[in-house]
Amino acid sequence: MKKTLIHGLSLLLLGLLVVSCGRKTERSSTTNWKYNDQKWGGFEKLDYEGQATGPNLVMIEGGTFTQGLTDQDVTFEWNNVPRRVTVSSFYMDETEVANIDYREYLFWVLNAWGSTYP
Known part of the structure; x- marks a missing residue:
């Protein structure tokens, strides 16, 4: 009786497993x-294949860190409360460009092309 019950339950579980794997x-x-x-209506859901990395871009790996006071606050001001911050991965250009350099470029574009620049 006990063997029959065990065999029956195992067959039932095997059947459920096969059906659920459909x-x-x-x-x-x-x-x-x-x-x-x-x-x-044929609504398409396509698999995301990723995005091609642009030229001269470097991958910066994301991570988590503690922002704020990490040591003991002796004065008990609590004006810099520690927080756990997560930064996502991102791409950055390998060439450093300062704001003044970019402004000079924009000034050149305006003078060279004027209002005809697309």
Whole structure:
């Protein structure tokens, strides 16, 4: 009796496992329509393939750090409360450009092209 019960439960679990591994189609959480189905208008959901890195850009890895006072505050002013900050990864140009250099460039563009610059 005990073996029959164990065999029956194991077959039931195996059947549930096989059924749950079937091909699933993605559906919208808002409308419950299937993506990429002509019957529902053919709304396409494409896989994101990433973005090509621009020329002369360097990847800056993100991370977390503690911003603010990390040592003991002897004066108890608490004007610089520590916070945990997360910075996302981003790209930065490998060439440093100061604000004055960029303003000179804009001035040159205005003088060279005037109002005809697209």
